Every structure is written in C-alpha cells, then in structure tokens.
Amino acid sequence: MVFAAALLFIFLVCGGVTKFQDTNIRPGELTSSAIDYxxxxxxxxxxxxxxxxxxxxxxxxxxxxxxxxxxxxxxxxxxxxxxxxxxxxxxxxxxxxxxxxxxxxxxxxxxxxxxxxxxxxxxxxxxxxxxxxxxxxxxxxxxxxxxxxxxxxxxxxxxxEIYADSLIVVPKHFTARSLTSDKLN
CATH class of the missing domain: 2.170.150.20 (Peptide methionine sulfoxide reductase.)
Incomplete structure (x- = not known):
C-alpha cells in the first residue's frame, strides 16, 4: 500500500496528469476564428x-x-x-x-x-x-x-466572455486527483 502511494506521488509530481491548464489567455494568442463577446x-x-x-x-x-x-x-x-x-x-x-x-x-x-x-x-x-x-x-x-x-x-x-470563461474552467489536475483519490480509497 505504501509502495502504491509512493508511486502515485512520483507520477503526480513528475508531470503525469496534474499539469495546470493555462487559462491566462492573451489577445495575441487568440486565433482569428475566436470571437469574444x-x-x-x-x-x-x-x-x-x-x-x-x-x-x-x-x-x-x-x-x-x-x-x-x-x-x-x-x-x-x-x-x-x-x-x-x-x-x-x-x-x-x-x-x-x-x-x-x-x-x-x-x-x-x-x-x-x-x-x-x-x-x-x-x-x-x-x-x-x-x-x-x-x-x-x-x-x-x-x-x-x-x-x-x-x-x-x-x-x-x-x-x-474570454475572461469569464477563464474564471470557470476547471483545471485538469482537479479531475485527475479526484479520480486518483477515488482509486486509493
């Protein structure tokens, strides 16, 4: 059990599925197809x-x-x-x-x-x-x-809208952690 927890910790720290989603969108980074409201x-x-x-x-x-x-x-x-x-x-x-x-x-x-x-x-x-x-x-x-x-x-x-969306986007690491912690329990 301790070994599995240690492995999970290393996986998460080393950049597994816990990378933060970049929600700091700058106007220059938007494609021409992106429309803001x-x-x-x-x-x-x-x-x-x-x-x-x-x-x-x-x-x-x-x-x-x-x-x-x-x-x-x-x-x-x-x-x-x-x-x-x-x-x-x-x-x-x-x-x-x-x-x-x-x-x-x-x-x-x-x-x-x-x-x-x-x-x-x-x-x-x-x-x-x-x-x-x-x-x-x-x-x-x-x-x-x-x-x-x-x-x-x-x-x-x-x-x-782009700013409002950046406030409500759930970072990927939250869903990864909740799925991983469910497997441990």
Missing part, C-alpha cells in the same frame, strides 16, 4: 461581440481615456454624469442585445444631436447602459437604434 455581469447573457466597439468622441464626458481593459488594447472609456450627478464609465458599442425602456429623451444627452433610452439586459433586466439615436430618426415606435445609432454601455455592468 461582452456579457451581462449579472446573468452572463450575450450582449454584443467585442468587435462592435466604437471610438466616438463624447463632448459631455467628464474625462475620456484610452486604456487596456477586457484584454483589449486601446479601448476608449468615457466618464459621464447623469442629471442625478451619478458618474458612469462607459464604452461605445455599435450593436447590443438589450431592451430599450421608456421614451426617447433629449434632455441631458451626452452626445449632441442624439436622443437616448435606458437599455437593460434582455435576460435579467439589469441596467446595462443607454441606446442613442439621431434626433431626426427617433420615433416613438422605434425600440432599437438605427444604423446611425449606438449604445453607451456601463463598464461595471459587463464582462467579456
């Missing part, structure tokens, strides 16, 4: 492909910065403030799967010439951000922005 941070619902990121100037932002976020270089984040003096860090997306709530509003628009609606996750109802539509194209029956519209998405309300 932004997800709702609350429920994990797909919101938008990362490829829909846009760089739009936001004249009403308190500050704008280009930074490394979500594993993406050169992402532009705007800090905006609403009429209640609440501040939000937002990114701009061309497309998003969220539901517009209420009527189009023109007051306190961060983008001159655009009206806005609150945007919530289609799955859980979490406030994700706002959708913006050019004033001349906004009608009461329109619930999504046109091709000229966009979404200002709250950074703290989303997470990218």
């Amino acid at each position: 932004f997800l709702c941070r609350i429920c994990g619902n797909d919101l938008s492909p990362v490829s829909t990121l846009m760089h739009i100037d936001c004249p009403a932002s308190l500050k704008s910065r280009t930074t490394h976020q979500f594993g993406i270089k050169d992402i532009r984040i705007h800090t905006v403030q609403n009429s209640l003096h609440l501040k939000f860090d937002v990114i701009i997306l061309k497309k998003a799967f969220c539901i517009g709530k209420g009527n189009w509003q023109s007051d306190f628009s961060w983008f001159p010439g655009y009206v806005w609606k609150v945007c919530v996750c289609a799955h859980c109802g979490q406030h994700i951000g706002w959708m913006f539509e050019p004033l001349h194209l906004a009608t009461k029956d329109k619930i999504y922005p046109s091709k000229e519209g966009f979404y200002a998405t709250i950074v703290s309300s989303i997470v990218n």
Whole structure:
C-alpha cells in the first residue's frame, strides 16, 4: 500500500496528469476564428461581440481615456454624469442585445444631436447602459437604434466572455486527483 502511494506521488509530481491548464489567455494568442463577446455581469447573457466597439468622441464626458481593459488594447472609456450627478464609465458599442425602456429623451444627452433610452439586459433586466439615436430618426415606435445609432454601455455592468470563461474552467489536475483519490480509497 505504501509502495502504491509512493508511486502515485512520483507520477503526480513528475508531470503525469496534474499539469495546470493555462487559462491566462492573451489577445495575441487568440486565433482569428475566436470571437469574444461582452456579457451581462449579472446573468452572463450575450450582449454584443467585442468587435462592435466604437471610438466616438463624447463632448459631455467628464474625462475620456484610452486604456487596456477586457484584454483589449486601446479601448476608449468615457466618464459621464447623469442629471442625478451619478458618474458612469462607459464604452461605445455599435450593436447590443438589450431592451430599450421608456421614451426617447433629449434632455441631458451626452452626445449632441442624439436622443437616448435606458437599455437593460434582455435576460435579467439589469441596467446595462443607454441606446442613442439621431434626433431626426427617433420615433416613438422605434425600440432599437438605427444604423446611425449606438449604445453607451456601463463598464461595471459587463464582462467579456474570454475572461469569464477563464474564471470557470476547471483545471485538469482537479479531475485527475479526484479520480486518483477515488482509486486509493
């Protein structure tokens, strides 16, 4: 019995099936076929492909910065403030799967010439951000922005899929150990 335990220990230490799975994925290591999505941070619902990121100037932002976020270089984040003096860090997306709530509003628009609606996750109802539509194209029956519209998405309300997946991947050594320890008992 001691001999078997010693053999198992040597097998595991010498790199048998206990190697850790590399979950630290870097953007340069992704293949062109890999597609990353932004997800709702609350429920994990797909919101938008990362490829829909846009760089739009936001004249009403308190500050704008280009930074490394979500594993993406050169992402532009705007800090905006609403009429209640609440501040939000937002990114701009061309497309998003969220539901517009209420009527189009023109007051306190961060983008001159655009009206806005609150945007919530289609799955859980979490406030994700706002959708913006050019004033001349906004009608009461329109619930999504046109091709000229966009979404200002709250950074703290989303997470990218590759990062989320890296948190939930079970390293291979856990399953190997649990199988091996079952055999010992």
